[in-house]
Amino acid sequence: MWQRxxxxxxxxxxxxxxxxxxxxxxxxxxxxxxxxPTSLQWPATWAAGTSWVVPDLAHTxxxxxxxxxxxxxxxxxxxxxxxxxxxxxVTSSTQVLILSGVGIGGQAAIRLSNAQPTRQxxxxxxxxxxxxxxxxxxxxxxxxxxxNPEAVxxxxxxxxxxxxxxxxxxxxxxxxxxxxxVSATRFCEKLTAxxxxxxxxxxxxxxxENYFLAVQKMLVVMGSQTRLPLQT
Numbered sequence: 001m002w003q004r005x006x007x008x009x010x011x012x013x014x015x016x017x018x019x020x021x022x023x024x025x026x027x028x029x030x031x032x033x034x035x036x037p038t039s040l041q042w043p044a045t046w047a048a049g050t051s052w053v054v055p056d057l058a059h060t061x062x063x064x065x066x067x068x069x070x071x072x073x074x075x076x077x078x079x080x081x082x083x084x085x086x087x088x089x090v091t092s093s094t095q096v097l098i099l100s101g102v103g104i105g106g107q108a109a110i111r112l113s114n115a116q117p118t119r120q121x122x123x124x125x126x127x128x129x130x131x132x133x134x135x136x137x138x139x140x141x142x143x144x145x146x147x148n149p150e151a152v153x154x155x156x157x158x159x160x161x162x163x164x165x166x167x168x169x170x171x172x173x174x175x176x177x178x179x180x181x182v183s184a185t186r187f188c189e190k191l192t193a194x195x196x197x198x199x200x201x202x203x204x205x206x207x208x209e210n211y212f213l214a215v216q217k218m219l220v221v222m223g224s225q226t227r228l229p230l231q232t
Contacts, residue, residue, distance in 0.1 A: 008081035015052040022096045023051040029103030102126040122169040126214045130183040158187045173201040
């Protein structure tokens with residue numbers, strides 16, 4: 001059963017299966033928040049010993065330079081406070097911690113994994129919203145935080161991604177909408193140029209039509225004992 005918990009002052013839904021499995025932090029996209037709890041009702045059917053943590057965070061948390069009232073970036077708070085407390089309160093020392101997400105939460109998972117060179121995590125995402133500059137002018141918080149689309153692009157994950165000593169595994173799938181295909185193509189080219197292991201899977205149809213299929217594919221890959229068909 002899902003339980004409501006506070007982790008580093010962030011409310012979360014937690015589904016905890018103690019064991020030598022995985023702890024998956026799933027970062028939601030607020031536009032589909034009604035779908036996510038339903039889609040995550042079946043982890044026990046595919047991976048015993050896997051825990052799920054779904055932070056209740058607004059999408060504004062993943063704008064790169066957004067800060068808390070204390071002047072600390074939300075990324076730093078998530079990495080230094082949330083993940084540290086999570087690893088002592090939910091995960092066991094033998095569990096693997098994975099960052100996952102969909103849409104704006106998908107790019108957040110990749111961004112957070114890449115934010116600190118000593119604490120990278122493998123990421124599995126669906127339709128990650130990587131090219132945030134394409135959202136500029138659509139009456140989002142981006143309009144208030146940045147002076148123009150180019151400023152947003154310079155802060156985007158595709159531009160900001162850096163190679164560290166440990167190369168994470170990055171798996172993502174996209175549906176056929178042009179925005180996701182263009183963003184994924186650009187990001188895939190960046191990862192290939194940097195030699196970062198990754199796998200991009202495409203799903204026919206639209207996000208709304210095939211969201212659950214995308215989640216199922218992601219769960220199967222996460223739970224697989226075989227090696228990912230990674231591209232480098």
